[in-house]
């Protein structure tokens with residue numbers, strides 16, 4: 360392959376759609392001097408797959424309907440040799456033919472929903488193309504706060520006490536659920552199990568607030584968690600890069616929320632739009648003791664491994680500011696801006712970080728394809744089929 364086509368996949372049917380656009384455009388500009396030919400794969404809010412030059416310019420996203428009509432529909436297809444192509448399904452102009460790009464690798468720059476929960480990763484597995492970040496299992500574990508906590512607990516990683524329930528449980532056992540939660544003591548935290556960006560997350564100080572928060576959170580997710588609140592709270596995040604067998608932590612950051620819980624506005628709208636996660640207020644490296652830093656970095660790599668993460672993730676911890684007890688809160692398997700602001704403080708510039716992220720995906724893909732995955736013998740051949748009982752046409 361002469362040109363190394365890197366498909367930068369972003370957007371998607373997700374509340375974090377715009378943040379993903381920022382992450383992707385940041386990555387494409389950081390890779391400008393690289394050996395990759397970046398091809399955008401933009402998934403619209405309605406789920407259409409689009410490509411084309413116009414998608415590379417952030418200012419074009421101000422008029423989204425114009426951008427969508429100027430861009431070109433595309434899909435992954437296999438050619439007759441089994442190679443995967445990103446194929447345009449219409450031509451860019453009257454005189455040009457639809458183009459096809461052999462896929463060298465995919466850079467997954469989605470945040471939230473199907474782009475981050477293993478679904479898009481499953482498409483890449485089926486098409487057998489190298490892709491960045493966690494695989495199907497790690498991505499889905501990362502998206503489900505209940506399952507992530509279960510796996511963490513089974514591996515001795517501390518998490519806050521919690522009760523989880525579905526909407527049908529709430530209809531039948533409201534009293535029991537409230538009793539279990541109230542045993543933790545107020546304040547309590549209510550959150551959807553599979554969302555991000557603090558959407559639907561609320562703090563409840565009374566039973567009335569608890570019930571209201573639950574009813575609001577059910578608008579976003581059919582599965583909820585009520586957690587004991589870490590109080591007084593200090594949040595510390597740490598990014599990790601690598602594979603479950605071999606990974607390392609970045610410096611730690613202390614995000615500074617303006618309200619009691621770090622809201623969507625704190626994360627993305629307070630410090631000016633175009634910088635994405637890199638704009639939120641934070642202290643880097645976190646102003647905490649050496650011992651606490653080490654404890655969190657060790658927990659971050661251990662949690663990354665047991666949750667089967669790969670590539671770059673950001674692991675978020677809740678620390679009791681008085682007792683310094685640490686709890687794993689969540690893993691973001693595609694963190695905003697790929698957490699580059701934590702790695703450049705660890706002396707790895709953004710372009711090198713992305714190169715390493717892509718290399719990890721390429722290596723995982725080589726390993727997968729180096730193992731035996733199919734068998735030459737045709738079990739449905741004339742000879743073999745005679746040995747199968749109960750089939751029409753077999754002699755047994």
Ligand SMILES: Nc1ncnc2c1ncn2[C@@H]1O[C@H](COP(=O)(O)OP(=O)(O)O)[C@@H](O)[C@H]1O
Pocket residue numbers: 519548550554555556557558560586587588589590592594616619620621675677688689
């Ligand atoms: N158990 C808790 N105690 C105190 N604050 C919490 C707790 N859980 C979450 N929060 C606050 O709510 C914010 C959002 O919760 P989080 O679990 O990170 O959900 P999201 O995936 O939406 O980011 C956290 O950043 C933190 O400020």
Ligand SMILES: [Mg+2]
Pocket residue numbers: 556557675689
């Ligand atoms: Mg969070």
